[in-house]
Amino acid sequence: MPNHIKFSFSSCCRNLFLALAFLFLSISSAFAGLNVATTTEDIASLVKEVGGDHVSVTSIAKGYQDAHYVEAKPSYMLKINRADLLIYIGMELEIGYLPLLIEGGRNPNIRLGQPGLLDLSSSIAPIEVPVGEVDRSMGDVHPYGNPHYPLDPANGPLMAGLIAGRLSLLDPDHAPEYKTNLENFRKRVDAKLKEWSARMxxxxxxxxxxxxxxxxxxxxxxxxxxxxxxxxxxxxxxxxxxxxxxxxxxxxxxxxxxxxxxxxxxxxxxxxxxxxxxxxxxxxxxxxxxxxxxxxxxxxxxxxxxxxxxxxx
Amino acid sequence: MKFAGYILSIVSFLALPVFALAEDGNGAKRLEELEKRIKILEEKGAAPKAEPAPSPAVPALPSSATGISRVFNPAFSVNGLFLGTYRSEKNKDQTADVKTGLNVQELELQATAYIDTYLRGDIVLSLPTAESIEIEEAIVDFVPMRNLSARAGKFLAAFGKHNQLHTHQFPFIDAPLVSSELFGESLNEKGVGLNWVAPSPWYSEVNFQLLEGENAAALNSRFNDDFGYLLHNKNLWDLNEDTTAELGGSYLYGKNNAETHNATHAVGGNLTVKWKPVRRAIYNTLIWQTEYLAAFKENGIDPVSDVKLYDDRGGVYTSLQYQFARRWWIQGRYDYFGLHAANDANDKQRWSGLLAFVPSEFSAVRLQYNHLDYANSGTLGLKNEHQVLLQLNFTMGSHPAHKY
CATH class of the missing domain: 3.40.50.1980 (Nitrogenase molybdenum iron protein domain)
Structure with missing residues (x-):
């Protein structure tokens, strides 16, 4: 093999290796705490309240987006792939895309029954649960009830409670802090709720x-x-x-x-x-x-x- | 990095008893200390407990005394495609794909479920023209580790973009010319595959599939020990929150049946740019998709000149799909088949326009016009033609998640 080709080949390999090493490092050392992905910005906000500096959180749907209709973009699959915990609203709000994202995320920790997957709807009492038979002639009906429960401010602390429990399970070292943050959040919501109720x-x-x-x-x-x-x-x-x-x-x-x-x-x-x-x-x-x-x-x-x-x- | 972490934790776990033995005297003290700390933590109630869940709105179906419970039934859905067709050439050629008449284009029955802790199954049975039944896909998927999934069964091979779609997911009523010409209907094979997501900042997946190699048009070796080997790479970038660009490349190697061990090399490249403003996601979308596919086949030896013969064919299509209102789409496509071989009788191009009314996620009515233009019309009785297709596309059953 001529010398100049040999040289360029080895330097090419070295560059490629460096680039790959940089890539791996930049991904793995991005954040030391828990990486949390959420479907909506509401949940992301609650995670920030409870998790503070120990979590990094990213929401799939933007706050100005209809959370019923989100595209199952492969870039969201990457978020799930690299997350420690995925938190969602449930009650079929995300049925049009979340199954594909979880499947495509191929993260063994984010599966039904695994601690990496958290459905917040189990923390609240649903309303508008259809009574009797339902079918598609009734439109986009949600058989488990109305999924827009974060819009009751009293549900916020309940959701946050479930989040705090799960964060503590995944990151027991900071459990006392999560509990303190949860208590603070509860107190703030309780006080605000009194103010809002008085005004309304x-x-x-x-x-x-x-x-x-x-x-x-x-x-x-x-x-x-x-x-x-x-x-x-x-x-x-x-x-x-x-x-x-x-x-x-x-x-x-x-x-x-x-x-x-x-x-x-x-x-x-x-x-x-x-x-x-x-x-x-x-x-x-x-x-x-x-x-x-x-x-x-x-x-x-x-x-x-x-x-x-x-x-x- | 994680892997190293696992090894470290396993090693430290195994090493623990050894250390405990070595520190015999201190060990008991340390245990006492730890117990004390646990007690303190418990008293303080450091770990917040999850809120007690209210009773679920819809309880899981109870297992019946007979043991016939529906709880673990797979999710079922049925897709139906009813098709009305007009062809300007009437039905002179009974073997033509497009004939004037009414038809059930396809019925498709899909069942999906997790099989157990490890495996997930997808079965798609198809009844083309509602007359026979065939296994369109029977897939078992397994995720052995983060980033990697494995599959086995019969499936639409990961060759290009269009090939991986079921008929009811086609952006137009019919398949692109190049897909149907190179692979018959589609490259649908028995096989096994690995799919790996690269740890890159953008989404990049690599597919390797080992295929039985039965495709009549492209593979179908005379010896059943000749497999097809497929490599596919798909990349997707978020250009901004509304726009993505997808770039894919595919390569397939196998043996065809022209003569003993004649090779087929097939290549494909696709580019899709998709715009969907997130603030008005249910009202507007624009998709521009272009795909190139080609197959280069050794085609035996000329008995007179003793020269190797080749059968190289390729084509391209480009399409625009625009959703201009919540329930309305307008689309256009240009198809060309005739690359890599000089002046073949079957060279052709096609212009298509489509208007779709989509009242809900579960149904659509689509009207399509095709103008098919043969490069050598007149020879072999081939005539340019006009086609009009009207399709009713519907889904019943479990809610379909929408592929991107």
Whole structure:
């Protein structure tokens, strides 16, 4: 073999080796604590509250994204592959992508029954569990109940409790810290909950319309009631007939507020508002849904503020 | 790194009793100390206990007294494809793939379950034209370690992008010309495979598959001890939170049946750019996909000149799919088959347009127009033609997760 080829070949090999070594090092030494992946930003925020500096957390869905419809991108599989713990909402919220991500993540610790996989829905009492038979003619129905339970602030500490238990199991060295953080978080939510409930007290029994059944837990907590839902079957755009009937109901009952979220097209809600004179309030459904909402408690500060103002008018 | 950690912990575990014996006197003291610390921790209740779970909304189905329980049944789903076709050349050629008429394009029955702690099974039975039944896929997957999975069974080989799709997942109603010309319907083989995810910052997987080599068009050796060897690499980069780029390459080596031990080399390359704005994920998508496939086959020896003969064929397609409203897609595709061989009678190109109405995740109505243009129309009775296809695509049963 001529000398110049030999030289270039060996230097090429060396460069390749260095590049690979760098690659492995950069991945394995990125963070010494627990790597946690979550499906939503709400869970990520709770993990930060409980885990503090001992965890690094990344959410698959963005806060301004519909957590029902997330693409099963292979890059998310990498997140699961490299995580110690995957935490999800459950109740079939993530059914369209999570099975593929877990399968593609091929992480033996993140499987059903393994400590690396945590379903938070076991921490809460579900509502709107369909009674009797269900089938797909009813739209995108969730047979285990409404999965939007993080929107009841009282569920936050329950979810955080489950998270703290699991973090302590995986990282017993920092268990006392997780417990302290959990207690602090509980106290802060309890205090805030009193404040929020006091501010919403005067709106108890107020009937409103929402686009999707996203706000059920929130409304139940603060005593708001449904006059109707724009999407009469979950996940299916409303029919003109339903919209007309809903407009009639709203006029008769003098409904002033339509709540919708910032990832669905507001045109149906706007149409209803035009017909009835009600106000459309576009709100984030998750932490990080708008730049002002940075954490779980901040989400409710923002929601209460906006709803209080809209209902006061 | 992790592996080294495991070894270290195993070694330290094995070494523990040895140290304990050596430190006989101190050992008892140390144990006492540890017990004390555990007591203190327990009293303090250092480890927060998980909240007691409320009773689940839907209890697991109880096992019946007969032992016939449905709890561990596989998840079942059925896909149906009803197809109406118009062909400008009528039905003069009864063997043609596209004929004017109404048909059940395919019914597909899929069952998926974890078999036990170690294995996962996927069985796909297909009833093409609803007349016969065949095993489209029967796969058992196993994840022996992080980053690596192994599979065995009969499956759509990891050759290129389109080949790995079931009929109901096709972006257009029909397969690209090059796929059907090179592999018949698809490269679907019995075999075993390994799939490894590289520890790179972007997603990169490498597939190696050992195939039985039965594909009639590309492999099908005269000797059943000739296998197909397949290597596939798929890379995906997140360009930003809305856009990804996927680049893949495939290589297949096997023996064909032209003559004893004649080799087939097949190659493929694919590029897909996908844009889906996360803030409006259910309303807009744009996908641009291009794929090149070719097969280079030794084709015996010319009996007169004693020169080796070759049968090289290749083609390419490029397509755009645009979701312009929540339930509507418009798509276009250009197909070309005729690379690597000069002026073959079967060289052709095809222009396709498609409009899809997708009322839910479980059903779609799709209308497609094809203009098929033969490079040598007139010879061999080949005539350019127009085709119109109308398809109803539906899924029943367990909720399908959507492949990216």
């Amino acid at each position: 007290e005067r709106f108890k029994g107020t009937r409103i319309v929402t686009y999707h059944l996203l706000w059920s837990y929130f409304m139940k907590r603060f005593g708001l009631e449904y006059a109707g839902v724009v999407e009469n079957k979950a996940g299916i755009p409303p029919s003109p007939k339903h919209l007309l009937e809903l407009a009639d109901t709203m006029k008769r009952q003098k409904i002033k507020l339509i709540l919708t979220n910032n990832y669905t097209d507001p045109s149906f809600s706007n149409l209803l508002a035009e017909k009835t004179g009600a106000t459309v309030l576009v709100l984030p459904g998750y932490v990080d849904g708008v730049p002002e909402v940075r954490d779980y408690i901040g989400l409710f500060d923002y929601l209460i503020d906006k709803i209080e103002r809209a209902l006061s008018h």
